[in-house]
Amino acid sequence: MRFLVAPFLLAAVCTAHAVALPVTTALGYDDARHLLTRTGFAATQAEIERYAGLTREQAVKKLLAESTRTALTPPPSWAADSDVFAQRPGVGASEMERKRFQQEETRKGLELRGWWVTEMLSTPSPLTERMTLFWHNHFVSSQQKVKLAELMYRQNVTLRANALGDFGELLHAVARDPAMVVYLDSVQNRKGTPNENFAREVMELFTLGEGQYSEQDIKEAARAFTGWSIDRSTGEFTFRRLIHDDGVKTVLGRSGKLDGDQVLDILLAERQTGEFITRKLWREFVSPNPDDAEVKRIAERFRESRYDIKSALYALLTSDAFYAAENRATLIKSPIDLVVGTLRQFDMRPSATIPFAVAAAAMGQNLFAPPNVRGWRGQDAWINSTTLLARKQFLDRMFRAGDGGSQTFLATDTSMVQPPGRSIMPAGAQDPDAIRQIQFRRAMDRGLNSVHFDRTAWFEQFSSPANSDGHARAAIRLLLATAPQNSLDLQEEPLGLVRSIVLDAAYQLK
Amino acid sequence: MTPKPTMDRRGFLKISASTPLLAFPFGFATPVAHAAVPAAADYDKVLVLIELKGGNDGLNTLVPFTDPAYYVLRPKLAVSRDRVIALTDSVGLHPSLEPLFPLWKERELAVLQGVGYPEPNLSHFRSIEIWDTASKSAEYMQEGWLTRTFAAAPTPASFAADGVIIGSPDLGPLAGGGTRTIALSNTQQFLRQSRLATPEGEPHNKALAHILKVEADIMQAALRLSADYPFRTEFPQTAFGNAIRTASQVIANRAGVAVVRVTLSGFDTHNAQYATQARLLSDLADGIVALKGALVELERWHRSLVLTYAEFGRRPKENLSNGTDHGTSSVHFALGGRVAGGLYGEQPSLDRLSGDGNTSYAIDFRSVYATVLERWWGVPSSGVLNGRYTALPMLRS
DSSP: OHHHHHHHHHHTTTTOOOOOOOTTSBOOHHHHHHHHHHHSSOOOHHHHHHHTTSBHHHHHHHHHHTOOSSOSSOOOGGGGOSOHHHHSOOTTOOHHHHHHHHHHHHHHHHHHHHHHHHHHHHOSOHHHHHHHHHHHTTSOOOHHHHOOHHHHHHHHHHHHHHTTSBHHHHHHHHHTOHHHHHHTTGGGOBTTBOOOHHHHHIIIIIISOTTSSOHHHHHHHHHHTTTEEEOTTTOOEEEOGGGOOOSOEEETTEEESOOHHHHHHHHHHSHHHHHHHHHHHHHHHTOSSOOHHHHHHHHHHHHHTTSBHHHHHHHHHTSHHHHOGGGTTOSBOOHHHHHHHHHHHTTOOOSOSHHHHHHHHHTTOOTTOOSSTTOOOOGGGGOSHHHHHHHHHHHHHHTSSSOOOOOSSSSSOGGGOOOTTOOSOOOOTTOHHHHHHHHHHHHHHHHHHTOOOOHHHHHHTOOOOSSTTHHHHHHHHHHOSSOOSSOOOTTSOHHHHHHHHHHSGGGGBO | OOOHHHHHHHHHHHHHHHOGGGOOOSSOOSSSOOSSOOTTOOTTSEEEEEEEETTOOGGGTEEOTTOHHHHHHOTTTOOOGGGSEESSSSOEEOGGGGGGHHHHHTTOEEEEEEEEOSSOOOOHHHHHHHHHHTOOTTOOOSSOHHHHHHHHSOOOTTSSEEEEEESOSSOGGGOSSSOOEEEESOHHHHHHHGGGOOOOSOOOSHHHHHHHHHHHHHHHHHHHOOSOOOOOSOOOSSHHHHHHHHHHHHHTOSSOEEEEEEEEEOOOOSSSHHHHHHHHHHHHHHHHHHHHHHHHHTTOGGGEEEEEEOSOOBOSSOOTTSSOOBOSOEEEEEESTTBOOEEEEOOOOSSSOOTTSOOOOSEEHHHHHHIIIIIIIOOOOHHHHTSOOOOOSOBOO
16 A cells, blocks of 8 residues: 555655545655644654554554653753742842842743753654643643742643643643642632632633633632642642632532532533533644534544543544645644754754743743733734744754854844743843843853754755755655745755745745 | 735835835835825824833822822832922922923923723733733733724835834734734844745745735835934933834834834832832933934924833832832823823822722723824724723824
């Protein structure tokens, strides 16, 4: 089968990307590329070759079977520190002590971002990291508010452990996750003076979606979550019985002396929850426009499997819609897709990854700090004049002939790039903070300059036809999800060619 | 998705890139391009927004120097009475704002007291989002108020851009949606970077169409902006002075732009406020004076409205670190050749603070926006602002 299909597809190269295949057919090169790009950060030639020839079902089973629950990269040394909560400056602390503590947490936050980017680059299961990122953008918490990098790390561990597990368990785990408890003000939710923040968002953003509940449901649910808090010395979740409201509540028509977990179960029992999550998965993996009938069908599978996330993904990734021509190249790469994908695709091995996390932040995706509880909006919102030029400047720099003097972060537009975690920054040149910022940018620049692209080795991976532009066509087919928008000169020297391809608008799509 | 005219524009862009003399083909042959503005909206008048990022302390900006409560709340931070630049017999400006006093005397400075909104949010991020989207306190909106404005009443296609954001990574009131917004720090650098834009191609889906539109916006702005207007005005040698210089360069372009936003950061003065705020207000005042000088040179001062805004003011009672914490309403400035100078709103009462020690508001910030929309540009405001807000009489016709 495989040997019959491949030559036919090769003939269709370059012009037609996106050929939808009948269900039983094996994946061709473009299909495998599509599957791996959408489920990972970029598909390399070697990865595509491993998947081309498998059936859809085989390929998706393989992807799901290879998923993991823990990160391979060892976390920063402070991550396991269980006392950090107790070490926070107390009421009597001086402003200096507070500032120093906060700067230390900001520094740890940067390390954490670097750690995650390292994991994205080295993981044997890119799908695991993509799903961890997906849940990070679903169950949003931000270090901007949570402050403690340790709590953000713990949340990331929880998200990864359940990323392809049971959605119900994930929801329960997140609701008592310390970073979430801080982020959505559960700590301030007490009997008599309920704070509705978590109760509102758990319905609106985590399970049901807007308009599927009443304001009264939120008020009642908030009472059920009173007393969910964190231990002041360990930063672990704790339930404070004394401030819990144990009266009768009615949520979505169900009454009783409900506690928080029971409310979550009520939300999980709603058909709407499965559809809401499925719709969001669709936008992540398939296209910006979910097909209602398909969403209902897949959501039904999801429910029948008792919210097994792998079952939902299996249904989604083997569907005709996923492979349909009209859904190819319809998603805009996130900054992380672009940065991590480029490093993976070109086998660039940075000596430090923090500068790349900061580069993604400058493009609008600051890991561990989504802009608000709704998360990154994604798709069109990724691209405006600033972020598009930031993307292009980054790419231009990665593929510029051996200089080393180029500066992305310094240039003259220093004010455009802010160190993550500090968006309220003083201006003014004499300011010590401003000097720190300049030093920071210099360090980031050095980091970006540390990567090397071995163009000879990279082009040698193509076993393409002997004619003169065979390699060029193979590279275009590998790198772009749709035809290039500019006319590319196939005779250009390798580095110039790669640079032209990645600067083409089509490279922004996946 | 992308209609035919876009193709024409692209065709044009290719030609004009190589033949600069053809660079202004769109029927705005006159050097000053305010001819093609539709009758509905008068975008020939430019709006310059100055964001005081971090939340400027209004109480030390416009000082109620006869109010005993002020000195009780500010034992360390109060501006001493003899240093205040009195505007009336009860309020006066911080001494760093002295450069603005001539504008006050010429009645080109409107002082808007107690600008805020109901149920104030004290988070930087959320509160600026409320201001930028003109939402209610508990309402989440995706599009900035200017984005909605330009969707309802588009600027002329010949404009270099709807808005230019200077020196800030976020688009604020221009976020979300189809505006032609350009963000840059420095016009020269933008022009240099814009060579990376490649607005070619046949978009066959919405995502690609969006990317190509942004590329085309960059190209259009790059073609129409210049970086070399020979101002005689001297700009302050500060980061904010550079931003004002860039704003002036942007406004000097002949094609037109409706909004320019500059940002002055560092107002989050939780500790050692006095020196920091004095420096920032001095930067602000010097910057505004230079901006006026540049706009007068361009003969645009009477067609410019300069407005300050911020996420919130600061708490009246100073904290234990010689600073102030997040507050609510604050004072803001409107300046320009057509501004009807004077005081508006009222100074929030320091005797009746809220439970968390903050002030009430006198002017809803959406009334300021309504003034811009209706009295400045002539755009109906209730649709854009999702409600009726009374415009202030702070502009002369």
